[in-house]
Structure formats: C-alpha cells, structure tokens
Amino acid sequence: MARGRGRGRLSTRLMNVCLAALCRGGSLARAESVLVDAIRLGLPPDVVTYNTLLAAHCRAAGLEAGLAVIDRMREAGVDPDAVTYNSLMAGAARRGLPIHALDLFDEMLRAGIAPDSWSYNTLMHCLFRSGHPEDAYRVFADMAEKGIAPCDTTYNTLLDGLFRAGYALNAYRMFRYLQRTGLPVGIVTYNTMINGLCRSGKVGYARMVLRELGGTEHAPNVVTHTTVMKCCFRYGRFEQGLDTFLSLLDRGYISDAFPYCTVISALVKKGRMEEANTYCDLMIKNGSRLDSVCYNTLIHLRCQEGKLDDAFELVSMMEEGGLESDEYTFAILVNGLCKMGHIEAAEKQLCYMEISGMQSNVVAYNCLVAALCKSQEVDAAIRLLHCMKLKDNFTYTSLVHGLCKVGRYHMASKFLRICLHEGNDVLTSAKRAVIAGLRSSGFKNDVRKVRVALKMAKLLQP
Structure with missing residues (x-):
C-alpha cells in the first residue's frame, strides 16, 4: 500500500512537471487536457497542479480566469496556499487592479494563510504601479511589523516604486541606507537606481552610481549600459551614448536587437543615415531576433532615406514572420509617403489601416492632414478631419496654418x-x-x- 501511495505522489509530481512545461510554452489547452486525462487515470492533482494552471490562466486571460481555477481547487478538495494568492495578486497587478489585490490579501489573511515576502512584494508592486505610493509604503511597514524579512526584490520594488511616484531623492537616500547597513545591493538594484535616476533627469547622480558599480564585485551588464546609453541620447549627450554602445559591442554584451534599435533611432534623428545603415546591417548580420519595435525602427530608417520600396519589403518580412503592423508602422508609412509626395498612396494606406481595425491612429491622420495642407488641398484636409474620430493640437494647427x-x-x-x-x-x-x-x-x-x-x-x- 505504501508503495502505491509513493507511485501516486511520484506520478503527480511528474504530471506537474509536464503541466508546467506546457504552460510555459503557451499550450494551456493541452495542459488542461493532460490534467483531465490524469484525473481519469486516478492521479490526484495537488495544490502545485492547480497553482501552475492558475498562474498560466492569470497570465493568458486575466484575474477572472485565475479565480475560476480556485473554485475548481475547492471542488477537488485542495486548499489554496500562499502561492495561490500570490499568483492571483500578480494577476491583479498586471491588470492595474489595486482594490482586487488588497481584497485578495485580506481574503488570504481571513483564511489563515500566512503571507510571505512575495505576497508583500506583489502587493507593493501593484500599489506603486497603480499610483498609490503611500499605501505601498504602509504595506512595507506592515511587513516589518509582522517580522517578515525583506529580500532583494522587496527593496528593488520600493526603489522602483519611489522613482515612478516622483520621489527620486527619497529613492536615492534609501539606496544609501541599504549600502550603509550592509543590506543586499546587487546588480538589479544598481540597474534600478541608474534607470530611475536617468528617467528623473538626474544624470549626474546616475553617473555617480555607475562609477560606484564599476568598483564593486558586480560587473555592469547589458541592461546597465543600455540604460546609460538611452539616458545620454535623451539628454543630448550623443557622443557619450554612442561610446557606450561601442563599448557594448567591444565587450560582446549585445545579445538582442534593442541596443541596436536605440542607437539607430538616435542616428536617424541626427541625420547620420550612413552610420544608421551600418548598424542596421550589423544587427541583421549578427542574427538578432527582430520584434515589431525593431522592424518599425528599420522601416522608419528606410522612409527617412526615401527608400519606400525597401520599407514596404520590411513590412512584408515582418508580417511573414508572424508579426502584425501596429499603429506606429502605419504612421511611419503614411508619413514617408506624404514626404515623398505620394498623397494618394498615403490615403490608400489609411484605408488599409482602417480595414485592419485601427481607426484611431491620430498620428497617421495628422501626417496626411499636414501633407494636404502643404500642397494647398485644404478642402481635402477638412474632409479628412471630419472623418477622424480623434483630433489633437497638431491636427488643428496644420489645418489652421x-x-x-x-x-x-x-x-x-x-x-x-x-x-x-x-x-x-x-x-x-x-x-x-x-x-x-x-x-x-x-x-x-x-x-x-x-x-x-x-x-x-x-x-x-x-
């Protein structure tokens, strides 16, 4: 009998490994099918089984789908645990639902389930992201009162949340406090600080923290360098940003297309098209996987050069690779066509955009309104304005001029x-x-x- 129970536990464990692999691969329907077959064969699902499915449903379809799994757990006689509620609160955080996250936290307490550090971290993250920094900090204070030790993620969540709430100096003071008291300060913390200080416009502070990072045991990684590079470009320190990118190349840190796209965009804005093309070719040669942002950057580059055929070929490549044109793609194409004087082609592109279900792309419409006004076809511009569902300052400025x-x-x-x-x-x-x-x-x-x-x-x- 004992051997049979051991086989059951082992089988359930193997089933959970299989479910986790399927869920990570996005095959949620197959995972559910495996569970049905396992139950039919007499394998008992446990809390890990349902937690795996619950987290996957929350990611795929939102909080309501996760709550439905809890009902199934209870019907099967399996009690939720802290991991269950942590996954639900993470689902609420992704959807920006702080009230739901707080309700789930309270429900967990009423059920006698002790929250762990991840419970508090998730709740703080949700409150910070939803614009409730004071409540998030109260959660942190409650965590200390309950005697639950903060971890690296706790402090990183606090620092990131303070930056997002506009309290850059408070975040900087907390960082110094962590250093003084010997609390964990790893590469993620340094990256959080550098990114937050850059976003807040405190470039001097960011460079100071970067220099300090160079003197620690933590080597700056691609995230660190890319953050500094973006900051330099944003605040007009172009050559410093380019030097940072080149140092990334020299050290072999670049493993994806994002740093390439960042520097290509900056070069295009500077009108340095030849260099932008060089890095574009290098990015493709190195086999970097392109997402829609990368494709849009390349399409923009080709449109700036007046190479519309190449731009549309890139759109075809993007769609053949399973990516869809988004509002930025259409805006780039319409703008490129207008600049080259192809007004009718730009109008057709807008029609195609509407057929694709994108009817509120105000940037694309504004490009055509401006082009029509520039060519003194103001009546056509007025007709187009009346067709627009959304209008902004640029729409009216172009028409009035x-x-x-x-x-x-x-x-x-x-x-x-x-x-x-x-x-x-x-x-x-x-x-x-x-x-x-x-x-x-x-x-x-x-x-x-x-x-x-x-x-x-x-x-x-x-």
Missing part, C-alpha cells in the same frame, strides 16, 4: 474656435496668423470672436 496660407482666414478662425471648444489648442504662430489675416481682410467681428474664445480657453485651463 493651411487655411491661412491660402487666404481663407474666416474658415481658419472657425476651426480655431472649434479646436478651443473641444479642449485642444494650436501653436501660437497659428493664432497670430489667424488674427493678422482677419484684420487684414477686415473681419473685425471674427477677430473679437477669436479673442473671446482664446480668453475662455485660458480661463478653463486646469
């Missing part, structure tokens, strides 16, 4: 007032052009209406 250029100041003032009424705005140069044009044309009443609309819009600003 376009109407002023062809001397249609009365119509320009009308659209300026509509723009202000909708809560949008236009560039100061467009406002001046409208008022100056109305005055020169003798539309004094329209000048008064525009001035009133501008004052009202200023009063209503938050």
Whole structure:
C-alpha cells in the first residue's frame, strides 16, 4: 500500500512537471487536457497542479480566469496556499487592479494563510504601479511589523516604486541606507537606481552610481549600459551614448536587437543615415531576433532615406514572420509617403489601416492632414478631419496654418474656435496668423470672436 501511495505522489509530481512545461510554452489547452486525462487515470492533482494552471490562466486571460481555477481547487478538495494568492495578486497587478489585490490579501489573511515576502512584494508592486505610493509604503511597514524579512526584490520594488511616484531623492537616500547597513545591493538594484535616476533627469547622480558599480564585485551588464546609453541620447549627450554602445559591442554584451534599435533611432534623428545603415546591417548580420519595435525602427530608417520600396519589403518580412503592423508602422508609412509626395498612396494606406481595425491612429491622420495642407488641398484636409474620430493640437494647427496660407482666414478662425471648444489648442504662430489675416481682410467681428474664445480657453485651463 505504501508503495502505491509513493507511485501516486511520484506520478503527480511528474504530471506537474509536464503541466508546467506546457504552460510555459503557451499550450494551456493541452495542459488542461493532460490534467483531465490524469484525473481519469486516478492521479490526484495537488495544490502545485492547480497553482501552475492558475498562474498560466492569470497570465493568458486575466484575474477572472485565475479565480475560476480556485473554485475548481475547492471542488477537488485542495486548499489554496500562499502561492495561490500570490499568483492571483500578480494577476491583479498586471491588470492595474489595486482594490482586487488588497481584497485578495485580506481574503488570504481571513483564511489563515500566512503571507510571505512575495505576497508583500506583489502587493507593493501593484500599489506603486497603480499610483498609490503611500499605501505601498504602509504595506512595507506592515511587513516589518509582522517580522517578515525583506529580500532583494522587496527593496528593488520600493526603489522602483519611489522613482515612478516622483520621489527620486527619497529613492536615492534609501539606496544609501541599504549600502550603509550592509543590506543586499546587487546588480538589479544598481540597474534600478541608474534607470530611475536617468528617467528623473538626474544624470549626474546616475553617473555617480555607475562609477560606484564599476568598483564593486558586480560587473555592469547589458541592461546597465543600455540604460546609460538611452539616458545620454535623451539628454543630448550623443557622443557619450554612442561610446557606450561601442563599448557594448567591444565587450560582446549585445545579445538582442534593442541596443541596436536605440542607437539607430538616435542616428536617424541626427541625420547620420550612413552610420544608421551600418548598424542596421550589423544587427541583421549578427542574427538578432527582430520584434515589431525593431522592424518599425528599420522601416522608419528606410522612409527617412526615401527608400519606400525597401520599407514596404520590411513590412512584408515582418508580417511573414508572424508579426502584425501596429499603429506606429502605419504612421511611419503614411508619413514617408506624404514626404515623398505620394498623397494618394498615403490615403490608400489609411484605408488599409482602417480595414485592419485601427481607426484611431491620430498620428497617421495628422501626417496626411499636414501633407494636404502643404500642397494647398485644404478642402481635402477638412474632409479628412471630419472623418477622424480623434483630433489633437497638431491636427488643428496644420489645418489652421493651411487655411491661412491660402487666404481663407474666416474658415481658419472657425476651426480655431472649434479646436478651443473641444479642449485642444494650436501653436501660437497659428493664432497670430489667424488674427493678422482677419484684420487684414477686415473681419473685425471674427477677430473679437477669436479673442473671446482664446480668453475662455485660458480661463478653463486646469
């Protein structure tokens, strides 16, 4: 009898390994089928079985799917544990549902299940990401009161959360506190600090932490260098960013396409197309796996060079590889076509975009509105504007400028007032052009209406 029970436990363990592998591979339906077959053969599922499925369902379909697995657990007589609730709270965090995460934490306590450090870490992460830093910090204080020792992830979650909440100096002080007290400060912590300081514009602090990292036992990795590179490009330190990228290449750190795309985008913005092409070719030669962001970067590069055939060939390659064109792809293509004067082709691209189910791509529409106005086809631009579900400042600025250029100041003032009424705005140069044009044309009443609309819009600003 004992041998039979041992075989049952072993079989359940093997089944759990199989389920975990299927879930990691995205074969959730097959995993469920294996479970059904195992139960039919008399293999008893345990809490690990259901926790594996619950976590996979939460990732694939959201919190509700995970909660449905808990009901199945209870029906099978299997009690949830801390891992069960941690997975559910992680599902709530991914969907930005802090109230649900707190409710799950309370339910776990009422069920007599003691939360572990991951329970607290997950709840803190959810609260920080959802814009509740004070509540997240109270969770950290409660963790200390309960005598649960924080781990590396706890402190990294705190630091990242403080940066996201805008408390960069508080995060920096906490980092120094960790160093002084000998608490764990690993490469992830250093990367969190460098990334957070860069995002907060505190480049000097970030470089100081990077120098300190060089003097520790932790070697800077690709994440560290890529973060510094992005920061340099963002704050106009282009040559430093390029040197960082080259050091990544020299040390053999680059294993994916992201650093390449970062430097290619920066080079394109600088107009250094030949260098951008060189790194583009090197990226492809090194066999870096391209995602939609990489393809969009390459398509943008080709459009900037006026090589539209190459751009559309890249779109075909992307779609053949199983990736779909997104709103950035369409915006890049429409902009590229407009710059080359292919207005009709740009309009067809917009139609194709709508057929694909993307009808609110305001950037793509704005490119075509601007192109139509530039070619003085303002009536076509007006018709296009009326078709747009979403409009922004750039939409109206292009149209107002376009109407002023062809001397249609009365119509320009009308659209300026509509723009202000909708809560949008236009560039100061467009406002001046409208008022100056109305005055020169003798539309004094329209000048008064525009001035009133501008004052009202200023009063209503938050």
